[in-house]
Amino acid sequence: MPADTSITSQLNSLRTGPDERGHFGIHGGRFVAETLMPLMLELEKAYNHAKTDPQFQEELDYYLRHYVGRPSPLWHAKRLSETLGGAQIYLKREELNHTGSHKLNNVMGQILLARRMGKTRIVAETGAGQHGVATATVCALFGLECEIYMGATDVERQKPNVFRMHLLGAKVHPVTAGAGTLKDAMNEAMRDWVANVENTYFLVGTVAGPHPYPAMVRDFQSIIGTEAREQIQEQTGRLPDAVIAAIGGGSNAMGIFHPFLDDADVPLYGVEAAGLGLDSGKTAASIARGKPGVLHGNRTYLLQDDHGQITEAHSISAGLDYPGIGPEHSWLNDIGRVNYVSATDQQALEAFQTLTRLEGIIPALESAHAVAHAIVMAPTMKKDQTIIVNLSGRGDKDVPTVAAHLGVKL
Amino acid sequence: MSRIKACFDRLKKEGRGALLPYLEAFDPDRETSLALLRQMPEAGADLIEVGVPFSDPSADGPTIQLAAQRGLKAGATLKGVLDLIHEFRKENDHTPIILMGYYNPIDRYGVERFCKDARAADVDGLIVVDLPPEESEELAPYARAEGLDMITLTAPTTPDDRLKAILKDASGFVYYVSITGITGTRSATEDQLKAAMTRLKAATDLPVVAGFGISTPEQARIASRISDGAVVASAIIKDMAATYDEHGHATAKSLPTALDKIRSLAKAVRG
Ligand SMILES: Cc1ncc(COP(=O)(O)O)c(C=O)c1O
Numbered sequence: 001m002p003a004d005t006s007i008t009s010q011l012n013s014l015r016t017g018p019d020e021r022g023h024f025g026i027h028g029g030r031f032v033a034e035t036l037m038p039l040m041l042e043l044e045k046a047y048n049h050a051k052t053d054p055q056f057q058e059e060l061d062y063y064l065r066h067y068v069g070r071p072s073p074l075w076h077a078k079r080l081s082e083t084l085g086g087a088q089i090y091l092k093r094e095e096l097n098h099t100g101s102h103k104l105n106n107v108m109g110q111i112l113l114a115r116r117m118g119k120t121r122i123v124a125e126t127g128a129g130q131h132g133v134a135t136a137t138v139c140a141l142f143g144l145e146c147e148i149y150m151g152a153t154d155v156e157r158q159k160p161n162v163f164r165m166h167l168l169g170a171k172v173h174p175v176t177a178g179a180g181t182l183k184d185a186m187n188e189a190m191r192d193w194v195a196n197v198e199n200t201y202f203l204v205g206t207v208a209g210p211h212p213y214p215a216m217v218r219d220f221q222s223i224i225g226t227e228a229r230e231q232i233q234e235q236t237g238r239l240p241d242a243v244i245a246a247i248g249g250g251s252n253a254m255g256i257f258h259p260f261l262d263d264a265d266v267p268l269y270g271v272e273a274a275g276l277g278l279d280s281g282k283t284a285a286s287i288a289r290g291k292p293g294v295l296h297g298n299r300t301y302l303l304q305d306d307h308g309q310i311t312e313a314h315s316i317s318a319g320l321d322y323p324g325i326g327p328e329h330s331w332l333n334d335i336g337r338v339n340y341v342s343a344t345d346q347q348a349l350e351a352f353q354t355l356t357r358l359e360g361i362i363p364a365l366e367s368a369h370a371v372a373h374a375i376v377m378a379p380t381m382k383k384d385q386t387i388i389v390n391l392s393g394r395g396d397k398d399v400p401t402v403a404a405h406l407g408v409k410l
Numbered sequence: 411m412s413r414i415k416a417c418f419d420r421l422k423k424e425g426r427g428a429l430l431p432y433l434e435a436f437d438p439d440r441e442t443s444l445a446l447l448r449q450m451p452e453a454g455a456d457l458i459e460v461g462v463p464f465s466d467p468s469a470d471g472p473t474i475q476l477a478a479q480r481g482l483k484a485g486a487t488l489k490g491v492l493d494l495i496h497e498f499r500k501e502n503d504h505t506p507i508i509l510m511g512y513y514n515p516i517d518r519y520g521v522e523r524f525c526k527d528a529r530a531a532d533v534d535g536l537i538v539v540d541l542p543p544e545e546s547e548e549l550a551p552y553a554r555a556e557g558l559d560m561i562t563l564t565a566p567t568t569p570d571d572r573l574k575a576i577l578k579d580a581s582g583f584v585y586y587v588s589i590t591g592i593t594g595t596r597s598a599t600e601d602q603l604k605a606a607m608t609r610l611k612a613a614t615d616l617p618v619v620a621g622f623g624i625s626t627p628e629q630a631r632i633a634s635r636i637s638d639g640a641v642v643a644s645a646i647i648k649d650m651a652a653t654y655d656e657h658g659h660a661t662a663k664s665l666p667t668a669l670d671k672i673r674s675l676a677k678a679v680r681g
Contacts, residue, residue, distance in 0.1 A: 021544065030544050031513060033469045035565040035590055037542045038572060177475060178465070187468040194469065195591035197567055294514045294540065295466060307487040308518030309465040 014261040022211020027327035030210040074231035087381035101393030103134040109220035111138040114201035121145040125189040127182035128319030129161025131205030136170035146170040149189040152180035206249025207326030210297030221255025245390035246369040250326035252392035273315035274342035284313035286325040287340040316345035317365035343372035364393030413506040427634030428456040432643035434477035436486035454676020462511030471594035473644040492531040508535040525552040535559035573613040583617040594644025597623035627678030
């Protein structure tokens with residue numbers, strides 16, 4: 001990633017984390033079994049090498065431009081803004097990327113790395129199936145074997161994506177352990193990886209997991225914020241008054257936040273999935289209702305009981321249905337740089353419909369959580385203020401779920 | 411002298427390796443696992459590994475995953491597991507007990523308080539699967555202060571220079587995860603195990619035990635000769651779980667089945 005070399009940013013920057021052992025404050029780290037530890041060290045070395053290799057960057061730029069379809073537009077959502085009667089809302093159109101979400105930014109970076117490392121088999125976890133589809137896509141592109149782990153519940157509620165993965169030649173393994181959602185898929189992908197370490201690359205889909213994944217995925221996703229920061233200044237002549245993104249593991253949010261972290265005057269909002277409500281016991285809001293703990297290779301805020309057992313998350317959106325959050329977010333919460341708020345299933349459903357009707361853009365239910373918070377915030381702001389919402393994905397995959405909630409039989 | 415050291419010293423004199431059976435605490439209920447724990451030494455367990463159930467055992471295969479789920483359903487907590495061992499100690503003061511589990515329940519309990527309570531319950535060693543040497547300073551100083559051995563895990567993927575580094579401060583014994591994989595799936599060959607022991611013995615003077623993928627008496631016999639001990643987990647749990655009724659509850663056959671399995675393993679190790 002292009003390093004920010006200005007002197008101020010180097011001296012007093014929030015963008016230099018993690019430390020050399022992968023810690024963001026008390027969060028992050030490398031909590032993995034010994035079998036995997038040497039692999040983490042190897043991956044870190046390979047990534048550090050690639051990061052500073054102009055040839056790697058050139059190759060990535062080529063694929064991002066000609067295959068993913070970057071840069072993505074920043075769209076001034078005028079009808080939505082007018083209807084809400086406050087701040088001007090700009091949508092960062094990550095749903096226009098190939099495969100329909102921000103996920104491909106990261107997947108493209110990691111697949112090029114996996115190829116450099118000589119790996120021939122790819123495993124990945126997926127929740128909504130967007131990361132699985134993106135991974136299956138690049139495996140088709142480069143002719144690599146692809147195994148996707150997906151919770152059985154998610155397989156059921158994201159059928160279109162499961163079929164897309166099949167078409168792309170991936171093998172989809174439904175995981176029945178636990179509630180059959182993203183957490184369980186992550187466990188199973190780790191089990192596959194540990195059993196196939198010689199030829200297999202674990203392509204993590206969000207800014208979580210053991211170091212260096214959180215930093216690496218953030219770096220690959222930061223293109224979102226780098227573009228958006230330029231685009232908003234081009235269009236409005238100044239930086240935005242708020243940036244909003246939905247949080248599952250936190251990769252689209254980290255991607256858009258990171259280039260703004262040192263802009264102290266730009267408030268950042270991460271929207272967790274409240275599910276049926278923060279205190280309903282059916283929520284996925286790890287920062288609002290979790291405590292720091294260790295799962296899937298890192299310390300971070302986790303939904304857990306008093307005995308340290310991880311509890312099931314709930315969200316209408318499969319991609320946010322995870323009891324943890326990336327460690328850099330946990331740190332940004334602790335130091336107060338990012339405001340972590342939440343939106344319920346119901347708010348997301350309403351935002352889904354509002355955006356569709358007013359802008360002709362059907363958002364993913366994940367992204368609808370970010371839109372929902374913009375709907376709350378915009379009316380409290382002035383008309384000459386601006387908000388950027390990260391529209392992380394398109395909602396075609398969610399049409400069956402939304403229809404079911406609206407009582408429509410397809 | 412610690413129970414672990416005394417145990418390996420004695421076995422060395424006897425000229426044989428150790429059998430380390432594993433049981434998942436509270437699987438399928440507290441009474442059954444306490445009864446099993448109490449009868450294991452007599453059936454031939456030299457040291458015992460007690461699994462602490464965790465919701466997300468990402469290094470374990472289906473057999474131990476299910477055992478952990480049953481244990482949690484039966485109300486297992488870290489505190490409850492310590493109480494179990496405390497009760498076991500009322501009748502047995504010599505068999506070393508090693509707690510094996512994942513870090514989050516310990517982290518939540520509070521590492522300092524946990525190490526104090528583990529000592530009070532007369533636990534001898536800790537294996538924390540997801541706490542590699544890079545992170546173990548969170549727990550190791552407190553464990554050391556309470557005289558608990560932090561058992562270091564090594565794997566086929568651990569390179570020689572790393573072996574030396576991570577075994578420098580190891581105590582108790584060294585656990586060799588003999589396959590790249592999860593528990594209860596595949597097994598290492600005799601040659602692989604021999605090659606690994608040569609590497610390990612060059613890096614440590616501590617006893618080295620082999621685990622993961624040892625299920626038959628013959629495999630236990632071979633592993634305990636090549637190394638200093640064989641850990642058997644999934645094979646015992648699987649046999650025992652096959653005796654549970656349709657609700658996953660223990661039956662009259664459960665305890666005898668597990669103990670028979672341990673006896674046949676012990677016979678092979680001693681044979
Ligand atoms: C469109 C979309 N947005 C957001 C997410 C949540 O992931 P993250 O928080 O890593 O961006 C997902 C995950 O599946 C997704 O598909």
